Amino acid sequence: GNSVTQMEGPVTLSEEAFLTINCTYTATGYPSLFWYVQYPGEGLQLLLKATKADDKGSNKGFEATYRKETTSFHLEKGSVQVSDSAVYFCALTSTDSWGKLQFGAGTQVVVTP
Amino acid sequence: KAGVTQTPRYLIKTRGQQVTLSCSPISGHRSVSWYQQTPGQGLQFLFEYFSETQRNKGNFPGRFSGRQFSNSRSEMNVSTLELGDSALYLCASSDITGGGYNEQFFGPGTRLTVL
Numbered sequence: 094g095n096s097v098t099q100m101e102g103p104v105t106l107s108e109e110a111f112l113t114i115n116c117t118y119t120a121t122g123y124p125s126l127f128w129y130v131q132y133p134g135e136g137l138q139l140l141l142k143a144t145k146a147d148d149k150g151s152n153k154g155f156e157a158t159y160r161k162e163t164t165s166f167h168l169e170k171g172s173v174q175v176s177d178s179a180v181y182f183c184a185l186t187s188t189d190s191w192g193k194l195q196f197g198a199g200t201q202v203v204v205t206p
Numbered sequence: 207k208a209g210v211t212q213t214p215r216y217l218i219k220t221r222g223q224q225v226t227l228s229c230s231p232i233s234g235h236r237s238v239s240w241y242q243q244t245p246g247q248g249l250q251f252l253f254e255y256f257s258e259t260q261r262n263k264g265n266f267p268g269r270f271s272g273r274q275f276s277n278s279r280s281e282m283n284v285s286t287l288e289l290g291d292s293a294l295y296l297c298a299s300s301d302i303t304g305g306g307y308n309e310q311f312f313g314p315g316t317r318l319t320v321l
Contacts, residue, residue: 127309136210136296136312182249186310191262192239192254192300194310199248 099197116183210313224285231299238280
């Protein structure tokens with residue numbers, strides 16, 4: 094079956110630091126990959142996506158590249174802000190799993206001024 | 207367009223009771239998926255509905271059920287509540303185009319507390 098593994102948190106950074114959150118996956122079928130973000134007390138917001146190998150998703154300064162050869166989809170941001178403090182989830186869906194997102198465990202990111 | 211809405215936002219129930227949660231997808235979205243989020247188990251898929259048909263189901267007991275109406279609104283029901291059912295229940299909708307899936311858009315969730 095499908096699975097997603099992402100680095101454990103919390104990750105604590107100072108403002109303007111570089112952020113990387115590692116995500117690797119196993120999947121049957123042809124997966125699409127996503128990063129979602131969850132702020133306290135809220136639902137999940139889509140941050141970015143990639144639907145095929147070598148696609149790069151980007152949004153709000155965050156980037157992730159779909160690497161089929163290493164089955165990875167690492168999230169990066171060059172300069173974080175306090176407002177980026179949240180929990181980040183890597184997820185995938187595949188053509189053989191209707192409507193099901195398989196999520197990683199989530200990584201809490203704390204950015205301090 | 208309005209986003210995904212879920213009602214109620216908060217619920218407190220006691221063991222043995224049943225509960226119904228409601229989800230209204232984004233206008234035009236026909237796929238609705240439900241997830242349970244807990245600190246211990248993370249985000250787990252419950253089921254997905256498309257055009258009033260359940261197409262996929264996660265590994266939850268039969269106490270968890272759902273349905274979808276002709277206007278794509280969906281409800282999930284949990285019968286004989288247990289303490290372990292306390293969780294944030296998230297609904298997501300998706301606009302299915304072609305042969306694949308677009309991203310899912312999530313509602314704010316319903317926080318269920320079972321006492």
